[in-house]
Amino acid sequence: MTVGVLIEHDGKHMKTSSRHVITAASECQKPIIALVIGYQLDSIAAEVALCDGLDAVWVLDHPDYEYASAERVALWVASLALTHVLASANAFGKNLIPRIAALLNVSPIDGVLSILADKHYVRAMYAGHILCDVISDDLIQCVTITPTAFKSCASLKQAVSIESHASVDLPLLSKRVSMHQADSESPELATAACVMTIGRGVPPELIPRIKRLAKRYKAALGATRAVVDAGLLPNECQVGQTGQVVAPDLYIAWGVSGAVQHLAGMKHSKQIVSINKNPDAPMNAFADFVLEADVVSVLSAWEARFASLEEKCVSQELEYEL
Amino acid sequence: MIICVPIKRVIDYRVSAHIRPDADAIVTAGVKHSINPFDEIALERALQERDSGLVKKVIVVAVGDADTNEILRSALAMGADEAHRIHASKTPSPFLTAQLLKLWLEKNPCDCIITGKQAIDDDANQLGQLLAGFLGWSQAMFASKVSFKKEAAVEVTREIDGGLETIVCQMPAVISADLRLAEPRLASLPAIMLAKGKPITVTDASELELSLTEKTRVFNYRTAPIRQGGKRVANLNELMQVLNEAGMEA
Numbered sequence A: 001m002t003v004g005v006l007i008e009h010d011g012k013h014m015k016t017s018s019r020h021v022i023t024a025a026s027e028c029q030k031p032i033i034a035l036v037i038g039y040q041l042d043s044i045a046a047e048v049a050l051c052d053g054l055d056a057v058w059v060l061d062h063p064d065y066e067y068a069s070a071e072r073v074a075l076w077v078a079s080l081a082l083t084h085v086l087a088s089a090n091a092f093g094k095n096l097i098p099r100i101a102a103l104l105n106v107s108p109i110d111g112v113l114s115i116l117a118d119k120h121y122v123r124a125m126y127a128g129h130i131l132c133d134v135i136s137d138d139l140i141q142c143v144t145i146t147p148t149a150f151k152s153c154a155s156l157k158q159a160v161s162i163e164s165h166a167s168v169d170l171p172l173l174s175k176r177v178s179m180h181q182a183d184s185e186s187p188e189l190a191t192a193a194c195v196m197t198i199g200r201g202v203p204p205e206l207i208p209r210i211k212r213l214a215k216r217y218k219a220a221l222g223a224t225r226a227v228v229d230a231g232l233l234p235n236e237c238q239v240g241q242t243g244q245v246v247a248p249d250l251y252i253a254w255g256v257s258g259a260v261q262h263l264a265g266m267k268h269s270k271q272i273v274s275i276n277k278n279p280d281a282p283m284n285a286f287a288d289f290v291l292e293a294d295v296v297s298v299l300s301a302w303e304a305r306f307a308s309l310e311e312k313c314v315s316q317e318l319e320y321e322l
Numbered sequence B: 001m002i003i004c005v006p007i008k009r010v011i012d013y014r015v016s017a018h019i020r021p022d023a024d025a026i027v028t029a030g031v032k033h034s035i036n037p038f039d040e041i042a043l044e045r046a047l048q049e050r051d052s053g054l055v056k057k058v059i060v061v062a063v064g065d066a067d068t069n070e071i072l073r074s075a076l077a078m079g080a081d082e083a084h085r086i087h088a089s090k091t092p093s094p095f096l097t098a099q100l101l102k103l104w105l106e107k108n109p110c111d112c113i114i115t116g117k118q119a120i121d122d123d124a125n126q127l128g129q130l131l132a133g134f135l136g137w138s139q140a141m142f143a144s145k146v147s148f149k150k151e152a153a154v155e156v157t158r159e160i161d162g163g164l165e166t167i168v169c170q171m172p173a174v175i176s177a178d179l180r181l182a183e184p185r186l187a188s189l190p191a192i193m194l195a196k197g198k199p200i201t202v203t204d205a206s207e208l209e210l211s212l213t214e215k216t217r218v219f220n221y222r223t224a225p226i227r228q229g230g231k232r233v234a235n236l237n238e239l240m241q242v243l244n245e246a247g248m249e250a
């Protein structure tokens, strides 16, 4: 009985979401192996090996895997003697887990929110509106885990062993030709402590100013589908049923109506603030704190607050120098 | 080239789903259904390719009971060339659906499959990947741009967590559609009328010699807890205050 956790990384570091999956894996109470796939992985493997809860790290490090295609990754993972294969319920894990499941002839389970017993899970459907239990009869469990539903695992001082694996032979079925990555300066949207989300109620010329505000708070930038469809912010910012699922400590929604498809992606945030001038907007019934006002005036007030704080700091510094 | 578009009948996205009193299923009788929005986007993209002449035929296929004919007719009205239904009394899981489709495709071959990335009822996001795995084909999931190349390859831009990625897949390939792949056309009234008379081929699941036993059991449906919010604050200062009280540094 061995649990394999597929580790997501960007070629430099492991993604925080994989730390949440390791915590979920530890609830299976079986040995846990982290699976790291790519090229030139030494530093990533060393980082992964410190994760609390692991028993070993298996590494497939090969130039052919610099672009780790689903076809090749699935073939390798399906060849390992694992009883559970877990990955995060995001574009990374959702791309891989069902294909691995097909090769193993098992019915995969998506977006697990809690593990009640071996092979017994809770998941959401209908845009998060309905929860259900799922029991699987399969000998091997192929599961994607909603990262925000589990804590992040800690890093230890002592590393577990790292084992190299040989690549598998499969003719090249797909290859990557280009990649556009979001700026890595801002925090990962899925695991950020604070998210500021821009909705259609934000006039486009205000977007750069909210971005600046988000930066000061080290907040990740989110968007509704309407804003992404309009080409105002990139797709990776979309929060919702069909975008990213987030659960930050603080979620600030600027001009967001609160459609069910949007709420599905942020309903588990600890504190939600809605800035929306329409008293009947669903978001204003849903959010913990509601500022029923125009985004323009709120943003100006917020900036003014910062400006005066900064002035104070500057004048204090001046006094000190004097 | 033939493109096959698997489509699913789901409760319309404007309608909220209700749970049966025994908590073992969702109420479906008498509820407005439609084509899963992502499948509609997939179909639109396939039709565009046919309209531009590269693709000879676009066929749609759905698994389900006779009520499923209704979405197949909508697909025909949009312009699909052929509609097929694999008969099953209940809508199966993505796993069984993919197995049925794999067997069905052995008799109804195609060069490329485009389907929606997820169905908005079970939100599973599995069918395309499962099908690609069963068939041993290349896969390009969450596509926001697709361009077919001459040399039996397709270039696909994928929406991934950190941004966008463009890959080239050998054909045959399975592609799953994200929201921004295409904007579905509205069927014209004459096309809707015409679609009513078009044939729908029905294959019984039993003809495919597959046992329709699910390997997962889904039960204890319940409504997710509803958040009690709505506390008004008068201005930004008051907002800052309550956030500080809640332990937030704002």
Ligand SMILES: Cc1cc2nc3c(=O)[nH]c(=O)nc-3n(C[C@H](O)[C@H](O)[C@H](O)COP(=O)(O)OP(=O)(O)OC[C@H]3O[C@@H](n4cnc5c(N)ncnc54)[C@H](O)[C@@H]3O)c2cc1C
Residues within 6 Å of the ligand: A198, A199, A200, A201, A202, A223, A224, A225, A226, A227, A238, A239, A240, A241, A242, A243, A244, A254, A255, A256, A257, A258, A259, A260, A261, A262, A265, A275, A276, A277, A278, A281, A293, A294, A295, A296, B013, B037, B038, B120
């Ligand atoms: C299959 C499907 C999947 C979907 N997936 C997603 C998803 O993943 N994520 C998602 O977000 N959506 C998704 N949607 C779309 C969703 O249904 C909504 O259309 C969308 O979330 C609305 O975005 P919005 O709140 O920005 O815009 P709107 O609904 O237009 O709301 C704008 C809000 O801003 C307020 N406002 C306007 N001007 C001001 C002002 N000056 N000051 C203050 N407030 C103002 C208005 O009162 C209004 O409430 C999906 C839809 C479908 C059908």
